[in-house]
Amino acid sequence: MNLSKSQYTKYRSCPKRLWLYRNKKEVLTPPSPALQKIFDRGHQIGELAWKRFPSGVLVKDGYQNPQEAIKRTQELMAQGVPAIYEAAFDYNGILVFVDILEKTPTGWNLVEVKSSGREIDPIYVDDISIQRYVLTHCGVTPEHCYLMHINSDYFMETDEPDLQQLFLLTPMDSELSSDEDIEENLEDIKKLLVGPEPTVELDKSGCADCECHDYCWKDIPQDSVFALLRGNRARKFMAQGIVRVADLPPNSFDNEKYNRWVEVLRTGKTYIDHAAVAAWLNKLEYPLYYLDFETTQPVVPLWKYSRPYQQIPFQFSLHVQHEPNGKFEHYEYLSTGKEDPRYGCVDALLKYIGNSGTILAHNAAFEKTRMKEMAHDLPMPGSDAKRLLDMTERFMDTGDPFKQDFLHPKMHCSWSIKKVLPALVPNMTYEGMAVANGGDAMDAFDVLYSEKLPPAELEQLRKDLLKYCEQDTWAMVKLVDALRDSVQ
Numbered sequence: 001m002n003l004s005k006s007q008y009t010k011y012r013s014c015p016k017r018l019w020l021y022r023n024k025k026e027v028l029t030p031p032s033p034a035l036q037k038i039f040d041r042g043h044q045i046g047e048l049a050w051k052r053f054p055s056g057v058l059v060k061d062g063y064q065n066p067q068e069a070i071k072r073t074q075e076l077m078a079q080g081v082p083a084i085y086e087a088a089f090d091y092n093g094i095l096v097f098v099d100i101l102e103k104t105p106t107g108w109n110l111v112e113v114k115s116s117g118r119e120i121d122p123i124y125v126d127d128i129s130i131q132r133y134v135l136t137h138c139g140v141t142p143e144h145c146y147l148m149h150i151n152s153d154y155f156m157e158t159d160e161p162d163l164q165q166l167f168l169l170t171p172m173d174s175e176l177s178s179d180e181d182i183e184e185n186l187e188d189i190k191k192l193l194v195g196p197e198p199t200v201e202l203d204k205s206g207c208a209d210c211e212c213h214d215y216c217w218k219d220i221p222q223d224s225v226f227a228l229l230r231g232n233r234a235r236k237f238m239a240q241g242i243v244r245v246a247d248l249p250p251n252s253f254d255n256e257k258y259n260r261w262v263e264v265l266r267t268g269k270t271y272i273d274h275a276a277v278a279a280w281l282n283k284l285e286y287p288l289y290y291l292d293f294e295t296t297q298p299v300v301p302l303w304k305y306s307r308p309y310q311q312i313p314f315q316f317s318l319h320v321q322h323e324p325n326g327k328f329e330h331y332e333y334l335s336t337g338k339e340d341p342r343y344g345c346v347d348a349l350l351k352y353i354g355n356s357g358t359i360l361a362h363n364a365a366f367e368k369t370r371m372k373e374m375a376h377d378l379p380m381p382g383s384d385a386k387r388l389l390d391m392t393e394r395f396m397d398t399g400d401p402f403k404q405d406f407l408h409p410k411m412h413c414s415w416s417i418k419k420v421l422p423a424l425v426p427n428m429t430y431e432g433m434a435v436a437n438g439g440d441a442m443d444a445f446d447v448l449y450s451e452k453l454p455p456a457e458l459e460q461l462r463k464d465l466l467k468y469c470e471q472d473t474w475a476m477v478k479l480v481d482a483l484r485d486s487v488q
Helices: 005-013 015-023 033-052 066-079 122-137 179-194 231-239 256-267 274-282 341-352 364-377 382-392 417-424 438-450 455-486
Strands: 083-091 094-103 108-113 144-150 167-171 288-296 312-321 328-334 358-361 395-397
Touching: 005 015, 005 094, 005 122, 005 179, 015 179, 033 094, 033 108, 033 144, 033 438, 066 083, 066 094, 083 122, 094 122, 108 122, 122 144, 122 179, 274 455, 288 341, 288 364, 288 438, 288 455, 312 341, 312 438, 312 455, 328 341, 328 455, 341 364, 341 382, 358 364, 358 455, 364 382, 364 395, 417 455, 438 455
Parallel strands: 108 144, 288 358, 358 395
Antiparallel strands: 083 094, 094 108, 144 167, 288 312, 312 328
C-alpha cells in the first residue's frame, strides 16, 4: 500500500477525505489564498526551526525523488551529522519525511515542527505516531519524539526573536499511538480504499478548511440547520430529514433566540424588538466615533514588544458625527514603511478621538482588545496609555442589536456585518472591491510591507486598502441608520 503520512492523517481526520483524495480527486478544491498562506507559513516556520538545530543537513527534493531521499538520509545518518532536515523513510509503502532528526550520543530524536501556538491538535499525535512507527520498523527507534511549536506567550523585548523562547519543545512519547493501533488503522485504510464512497457526519467547524468541503456540502443550503446549530444538534435534525431552519417546528428550543430565528425563517418576516433596539440607540452619546481596525498577524514577531500571532493594527478608518443629523467627518490611518505600525496608530487615535462620546465598532471586543494591548505593551507616556484605556470603556457594539433583537431572514442566523449589511442595506456591497475582506487586507499589508510590487502598484494597493476600511465604518453608519428607521 502506497501511503504518505499526510494521507494517514487525512484518514484520521475523516475517512471520506482520504477516500476522495485517492479515488475522486477531481472533486477536491485547490487551497484558498488564506489556506495557502497557512501552508506557506508552515514551510517558513519549518526552515526557521532548523536554526534551533544548527549544523544540520537538508535532504533536498524528497517529494520529487523519494528513493534518492531515502538513500541520502541513510548516508547522512552513517556520517553522524548533528541533525537531518526532511529525513526520508519508507516501510511497506508508507513514506514519511521527518522535519528534524536530531543526533544524540546514543541514537536519534524525532522532531515534528508546527506553526501553531500552545494548543496541541490531536491530529499532531497521529502525525508523529505514524512517523515513529515507520522509523521503528526501519530500525531507527527514536529515543524521544517532540512537537516543536510556537510559544504564543513569548513577548519579544528585543529587536530580533529569541528562537529558544519562540519555540516550545513538547515531549510526545506518552501521547503516541501504539503499533497495534496504527496497524489496525492501516488495515482499515486498505479496506476503505477499495470500498464504495463512505458517508460521514458533517461538521461545520471541522469541515471548514477541508479540500472536500464544497463537494461534501454541495446539497446543504445556506439556511440549513447548521446556520443556527453546531455539531450533534444540527446532525440530529438532519437525521430526521429536517434540513432547513425554516423546517423546524415552532418552539423547538429552550433558547428563545433560536425560536425567534425559526419563526423568522418560517414566515420570512423580520423580527424586531422595538423597545430593545430603542434602548440601545438611547445609550449613544455624541459625538459618535465609528471605528474599524485592520490588522496583520505575523507568526514570528516583526516588531519589539509583540507576541507570536498577535493582531497588530496597521490601519483604521474613523467616521465621526458630532451631533444628531450632523455631517460626518472621516479620518484614516495606514502605516507606511517597515516601522512598527502601532505607534502611528496610537498617535492618530489620540488625535482624532476626543475625551467624550460613544465609540462604535462591529464586534467591538476586537477593537477594545487591540487598544488595551497597545496601552499595555508599548512604551508611551502614562497619560496616553490612560486615554487609550479610557476609550475602551466608551465602546458600543453595532453587532449587539442583531444578535437577538433585530433578526432579518437574509441574515441567515448571523450577526456578522458581511451578512447584516446586504440584508439591511442591499445597495451597499463589497463585491468587486480589490480588497473585500479582512483576509484580503492582511495579504495587502504583507505585500506593502515586503514591497513585492512596483511603486505604482503599491500606491494603488494602498488606495484599495483605504477604500475597503472606509467602507467598513460607513457600513456601521448605515446599520445604525437602519436601526433608527426601524423604531420610528
